[in-house]
Amino acid sequence: RLCALGAAAAARAADPQQVRLTSLDGTELIGWLFLPAQAAPTATVVALHGCGGLYATVGGRRGQINARHQAMADMLVQQGYAVLMPDSLTSRGVEQICTQRLAERKITERERRRDALAALTWVAAQSWSKPDKVALLGWSHGASGVLASTDAGQSEVASQQRKYNLAVAFYPGCSASLKGGYKPNTRLLLLIGEKDDWTPAAPCEALAKRVEMELHVYPDSYHGFDDPLGEVRLRRDVPNGVHPGAGVHAGPNHAAREQAYARLREVLVETFK
DSSP states (O other): OHHHHHHHHHTOOOOOEEEEEEOTTSOEEEEEEEOOSSSOOSOEEEEEOOTTOSBBOSSTTBTSBOHHHHHHHHHHHHTTOEEEEEESSGGGTOSOOTTSOGGGOSSOHHHHHHHHHHHHHHHHTSTTOOTTOEEEEEETHHHHHHHHHTBTTSHHHHTOSOOOSEEEEESOOOHHHHHHTOOBSSEEEEEEETTOSSSOHHHHHHHHHHSOOEEEEETTOOBTTTOSSSOOEEETTOOOSSSTTSOEEEOOOHHHHHHHHHHHHHHHHHHHO
């Protein structure tokens, strides 16, 4: 664990600035903006949290941006990128939706798409940004939002003046995109665990056979494999997944995390060189 956290701890990102932006559905969103300290950003990464939201719920970081999101921001800022993290949940009065059944959720991929598209417009209006150099990244529910936000077949996506230069999805649920005829409007990198029993790899592998994308399936890895803290555990409070009602596994695989981070850095350089 210390090895995995070493690089991030050595290069902490500056404390984020709180910003405000308006979703396409009219919701006033809180956002957290990380900027490199020394120079103008090379590009911007909009990062969409998962069903648990942006914030730690236990421990010394309770109420602060949690370790997974902070580690990503630290790494990206160190590489010279700005990072914007829209808060799709507490902005709507909800702390988390992981324990809600899919059919009961009122915050869906539609809301995440509207937030992501609004974030793209917001970034383009900032004096520090390069409007033609913006990537979209997400985890789990946010990663499904990444797919929804880059689907050329969606009228909300097709009607936008701008589009993301790159989409990166950490362990999304791919079933809806597979059934819905998803067609990416940008370069897509998808990263998922072989043993994921929450958002399984199989639908994503099937999707990769239909559309152009780069897919990495990491051996011996579960949902949340890039979390820098904790260990794999069974979450019985999650009613969804491969075996509804039986719970799902989530937790880190540090080797997979390092490989995913390395490939992400490479793809960002390739995209924004």
